Amino acid sequence: MEVIDKQVIDNLRAQMRKGTLEYCVLSILSREDAYASAIIGQLKKAEVIVVEGTLYPILTRQKNQGLLSYRWEESPQGPPRKYYTITDYGRAFLSELDKAWTNLVIQIDNIRSGNIG
Amino acid sequence: MKITVNVNIGGVSFVMDDDAYDLLKKYLSEVSQFIAAKDDKAEILSDIERRISEILTGDSITYLRVVTIDTVKRIISMIGEAAVFGDGDEEFTYSGGKQSMGKKLMRDSKNAMLGGVSSGLAAYIGIDTTLIRVILVVLLVFGGTGVVFYLVAWVLIPLAVTDQDQQMMSDMHNGLYKD
Numbered sequence: 001m002e003v004i005d006k007q008v009i010d011n012l013r014a015q016m017r018k019g020t021l022e023y024c025v026l027s028i029l030s031r032e033d034a035y036a037s038a039i040i041g042q043l044k045k046a047e048v049i050v051v052e053g054t055l056y057p058i059l060t061r062q063k064n065q066g067l068l069s070y071r072w073e074e075s076p077q078g079p080p081r082k083y084y085t086i087t088d089y090g091r092a093f094l095s096e097l098d099k100a101w102t103n104l105v106i107q108i109d110n111i112r113s114g115n116i117g
Numbered sequence: 118m119k120i121t122v123n124v125n126i127g128g129v130s131f132v133m134d135d136d137a138y139d140l141l142k143k144y145l146s147e148v149s150q151f152i153a154a155k156d157d158k159a160e161i162l163s164d165i166e167r168r169i170s171e172i173l174t175g176d177s178i179t180y181l182r183v184v185t186i187d188t189v190k191r192i193i194s195m196i197g198e199a200a201v202f203g204d205g206d207e208e209f210t211y212s213g214g215k216q217s218m219g220k221k222l223m224r225d226s227k228n229a230m231l232g233g234v235s236s237g238l239a240a241y242i243g244i245d246t247t248l249i250r251v252i253l254v255v256l257l258v259f260g261g262t263g264v265v266f267y268l269v270a271w272v273l274i275p276l277a278v279t280d281q282d283q284q285m286m287s288d289m290h291n292g293l294y295k296d
Contacts, residue, residue, distance in 0.1 A: 036164060036168060037168065037171060050197075051194075051195065051196060051197025051198075051201055052168065052195055052196045052197060053148075053165070053196045053197035053198075053201040053202055054197065054201050056161045056164045056165060056168075056202075057152065057153075057154065057157065057161055057202060059164070060154070060157045060160050060161050060164070061154065061157065064156075064157065075171070077174050077175065078127075078129060078170055078171045078173075078174035078175055079127040079128050079129055079167045079170045079171060079174075080128075080167075081171075082164065082167070
């Protein structure tokens with residue numbers, strides 16, 4: 001039997017994650033407003049991301065797409081924090097993503113269990 | 118004894134060792150090069166600066182002390198190498214780009230008996246190499262056309278040199294290459 005090429009697996013996993021990361025961010029913000037480090041904390045805890053850098057371009061993009069807005073809040077120590085809020089448009093967008101995700105899980109499960117047709 | 122520099126990171130003032138400062142400056146300029154969305158660059162960079170500042174002020178080990186190169190290294194490992202700021206598609210363009218590229222007729226040095234002409238030709242047409250060799254030998258016996266053809270082909274057909282060409286060659290042999 002051939003040895004599984006770990007790099008290929010990592011590549012595929014990275015691709016799978018890439019698509020879901022934006023969904024995770026919206027989902028976290030749909031529960032409460034948060035600043036970048038808090039979002040990072042949750043993503044790290046859930047082991048969705050390893051390094052923080054991936055998050056910043058996503059937040060900026062989602063804000064520019066009108067999915068998020070933000071406000072500044074003073075921090076007890078350190079620089080002011082940028083608190084992100086999900087917009088109404090963002091919520092509508094998220095509910096579409098929820099549906100897409102549920103469907104995807106069902107479709108994959110059907111394929112995995114051979115339960116097609 | 119070491120030289121220190123005073124820097125403003127995300128609106129907060131820090132004192133850094135000069136080697137720590139050089140490393141951080143290099144890191145930020147690399148990040149800046151990797152950010153794909155040009156319009157968002159300034160905003161993303163200032164978000165990252167604020168994050169660095171937050172790590173430095175929130176950390177009891179570094180708070181109110183000179184920032185050392187080890188601290189900068191730790192911050193970089195938390196935020197990630199500059200490459201994570203690319204849009205992440207680069208690593209997949211190889212396979213994507215390969216499919217859109219047309220088949221190339223090349224000499225195949227890896228399976229060559231002489232100049233790799235037969236093997237390269239077989240890969241290109243999608244037939245067995247031995248068949249080409251048999252035809253060449255038959256032509257050689259009947260008047261020597263095979264020799265002339267072979268020598269001309271040897272000169273004209275380029276050798277598969279790069280990794281990508283050799284990969285294409287092996288895929289063509291295995292019938293995996295569609296264009």
